[in-house]
Amino acid sequence: MKIRYVLLHAYGVGGTIRTVFNQAGAMAALGHDVEIASVVRRRAKPQFALDPRVRLAPLVDQRESVAADSLGRKVWRRLRGKLVPRGEFAAEYFTERVEKAVIDYVSALSDGILVTTRPALNLISARRAGKHVVRVAQDHMNLDAYPEPVRADIARYYDRFDAVVVLTRGNQLAYRELLPRTPIVRIPNAVHPAERMSAQEHPVVVAAGRLVWQKGFDLLIPAFGQAARRHPEWRLRIFGSGPKKERLAELIESEGLTGRVSLMGRTGRMAEELAGASIYALSSRFEGLPMVMIEAMGHALPVAAFDCPTGPGDVVTPEVDGLLVPPQDVGALAAALDRLMGDRELRLRIGERAARTARGYAPEAVMPMWEDLFSELLAHEPIMDTYWTDPSHPARRGSRGR
Template identity: 30%
Template sequence: MKILFFVSSMNAGGAERVAASLANAWVQQGDEVCLVPTHLGTESSFYHLDERVQFQPLKDSLSWFPPFLTPVRKLRSIRQLHDRFEPDVVVSFLTNVNVNVLMALRGVSTPVIVCERTNPVVSRSADKRLQSLRTKLYPKATRVVVQTQDAAHAFAAAEPNLGDLAVIPNPIPPVLASLPLAAEVEKKTNCKLVAMGRLVPAKQFDQLIQVFGLLAEEFPEWTLHIHGEGPERENLQRRAELVGCKDKVFFPGRTEEPWRVLAEAQLFVLTSAYEGFPNVLLEAMTLGLPCVTVDCPSGPKEISNNGRDASLVLPDNEQALRRALSELMIDPRLRGVLGQRAAASVRERYGMAAILDHWDLVFRQAGLVNIKQEKT
């Protein structure tokens, strides 16, 4: 099968990593994939691509045009790439790319599958103009894909003309699935509680610091490490001082080795007000790290298996968060049991083979051949 795959860029982002993982998996199972980043500043991929993936930055198809004509030229180039590649199916990631692809490919018979990479109802990534275009154009897609059931229910209620939404979660990166589980060691000193994300209000790290401040005296061997960068750094550092934890709360910045950081921790926590699909939670659980997560929209409830594979707490409830952290900080055996259960569960549910099965079903529902029968 020939898959024409549009993404925004191929920089170091979550959607880009998923795009690379899927493109690699599809060519490895015998499909032909042309991966097209539409961002005009993209020349290469941050993530490794199989040599069989045809990498075609959209900028390479654009001749020089006055800046005010660039959007029109981009649409023409998307259509020209489609006509030249003659795909069986078009897959598109991210709202702005989806809108452009649907405009460019009006009238073609090729199935077009557009994928939201956030929860569209709670995300702030699309402005009013883009939201309006999404409302008009998404019903023209063959299928709309979101990452979680929470997002599907909310989006369907907000946009009733979309038809049946498909839910396909992110896969575990294959390289991560091949790593050994983090070994739980009963430590009396230097126990690390780790959080990761942009230092922005939506991650609610201020609440995390407040709760950790209440636990610090009871658990003097524990430190909190918040990895990431963003505009809230100074405010968060001041908050750590105010709760008396200046020497126990650390801000190491953005890490290029998140899996190593997670593997060296004893406990992971996610406190976001909302998520699209929290990859870092999935990755921590994959490594066998016990996790505490707020039940925010959307993703934690599903990834944690309704709280069976990670400790799931109510949003905006500092007492519940404190209690959940305390139960795991005090008990290394409980951490080990929860981490092992988490790893077994997510590796089965979110492994690449399981995610490709989801995609095969969507392709069949889009009117394509029965892929599994064709391969056998």
């Protein structure tokens, strides 16, 4: 079968890019004809490894003219395209030129499967893709996280899709309420198994993600500070880059945590960093499905996380393979970190169960679901509600009715 994925920036860094690369590689390994279209290109090479059998096709090369094609919010009102709503998180990318390139790409397809990967691209596909193309929309975030203009367009146009694929049970229920006649399928992201487990030898808490408001590092830093008063040997390492770096650095200093909390920037050695740590902290205000958290669990790291919408609660069983606390409750997160810091046996017990849960997200468990879904769609068979619903599976706890 022919499968075409569309990413905003396949040459960038992020969980969606890595996930789509993994999906595309798995489909190519099964003998399918696979292409990834990158709406923009701002680097010479992709930052993640891509199976050589997958074609990578940039639509708008901005390496020499980023300033001309992404002029910022002040010019956005004049140059923006017509299909992408302003509230979309990447709306500033979609100038008239960029939007037209996507429209030309999707409208030229005459067969196969088209998979789009964020609301902006989904909306263009819904409105402009050819009638003989099977259209699949992916949501790597969650419906409630989007501003009202985006949700309004989702409600208006997503019923044109052959299927909408989401990551969590909570998001599946939200979409089904909004789009009762559209197949809403839940398939989680695949996470490759860890090769090395944490030995719980180093007093290190790890967190990772873009340094943006969503990830809540401004909440994690004071929470760690409260817990660390009783555990002076512990350190917090935050991996990632982003626009909040300077403000977070100021917060670290104002909390008196200089030397104990470090902004580590990006790393190509995340697996080694996780294996060398003893706790993973997730402080997000909202999530899709937190891949790095699942990777950390695969390294037998206990997790302390906000039970934010959505994601952590679809993966973690409280007190079994992690600790969940109320969203944005700094004191509760501090207490969870304090418990784990002070009890190595607890960390070992929870970490062992966390590794067991993470194995349920291995590619061999997830990728057949994609091939089955695509085959059913191409055959115009009814989509059965059997994807990721077995409650006995260690990674399928989203069906427990949270």
